[in-house]
Amino acid sequence: EDQVTQSPEALRLQEGESSSLNCxxxxxxxxxxxxxxxxxxxxxxxxxTLYSAGEEKEKERLKATLTKKExxxxxxxxxxxxxxxxxxxxxxxxxxxxxxxxxxxxxxx
Amino acid sequence: DVKVTQSSRYLVKRTxxxxxxxxVQDxxxxxxxxxxxxxxxxxxxxYFSYDVKMKEKGDxxxxxxxxxxxxxxxxxxxxxxxxxxxxxxxCASSLLGLDTGELFFGEGSRLTVL
Numbered sequence: 001e002d003q004v005t006q007s008p009e010a011l012r013l014q015e016g017e018s019s020s021l022n023c024x025x026x027x028x029x030x031x032x033x034x035x036x037x038x039x040x041x042x043x044x045x046x047x048x049t050l051y052s053a054g055e056e057k058e059k060e061r062l063k064a065t066l067t068k069k070e071x072x073x074x075x076x077x078x079x080x081x082x083x084x085x086x087x088x089x090x091x092x093x094x095x096x097x098x099x100x101x102x103x104x105x106x107x108x109x
Numbered sequence: 110d111v112k113v114t115q116s117s118r119y120l121v122k123r124t125x126x127x128x129x130x131x132x133v134q135d136x137x138x139x140x141x142x143x144x145x146x147x148x149x150x151x152x153x154x155x156y157f158s159y160d161v162k163m164k165e166k167g168d169x170x171x172x173x174x175x176x177x178x179x180x181x182x183x184x185x186x187x188x189x190x191x192x193x194x195x196x197x198x199x200c201a202s203s204l205l206g207l208d209t210g211e212l213f214f215g216e217g218s219r220l221t222v223l
Contacts, residue, residue, distance in 0.1 A: 034210035043214030
C-alpha cells in the first residue's frame with residue numbers, strides 16, 4: 001500500500017536555529033513529490049515539485065531535496081513567519097496524490 | 110490573483126441531513142478536487158473531476174457524491190450526514206496534466222455533524 005510518512009509530527013525551533021523535516025514514501029511508481037505549506041485556518045499553499053533523485057529546489061529559507069525513498073525540507077535560519085504545517089505529497093501510479101499528515105513547525109523569536 | 114472560494118467556512122448539521130459544499134475557482138482550471146483533512150491522517154481524496162460533468166472516485170468516496178455542471182464550480186454532496194463525516198473539507202483546482210501536483214486550495218469548510 002502506498003504510504004507517505006512525515007517526521008517529526010511537531011518541531012519547535014528558536015529563531016535562527018536551522019533544522020530539517022523528513023518525508024519518507026513507499027509508492028510503486030513515483031511520479032513526483034510535492035511540498036506544501038499550510039497556515040492555521042487556511043488551505044495548503046504549494047511550495048515545490050521534485051521529480052527525480054538528486055533534485056533540489058530552493059525558495060528563501062527553504063530547500064527541498066529528494067532521494068529514492070525520502071525527501072527533506074531544510075529550513076535555514078528560520079524566522080517566526082516560517083511557523084506553519086508543512087505537508088508532503090507524492091503522485092502515485094494512478095496519478096492521484098497521497099499526502100502525509102504533516103509536520104507542524106513553531107519558530108520562537 | 111488566483112482564487113478558489115468555498116462558500117461556507119463553518120457548518121453545523123444534524124445526522125441525516127443533506128449537506129452541500131460549494132466550490133468556485135476563477136482560474137479556468139480543468140481539474141477540481143475535494144479532500145477531507147483529519148488530524149493525524151493528512152489529506153484524503155474524496156472525488157475529483159477533470160472536465161465538466163466528469164467525475165472520478167478518489168480514495169474515500171463512500172457517503173459522498175459530487176456535481177460539476179460548470180467548469181468553475183464543483184460541489185460536494187453528503188446525502189445523509191453522519192457524525193464520522195465531521196471534518197475539514199478542502200476544495201482544490203489545477204491545470205490539466207497528469208503529472209502536475211500543483212494544486213490551488215480554498216480555505217476550507219469545517220463541518221460538524223451532531
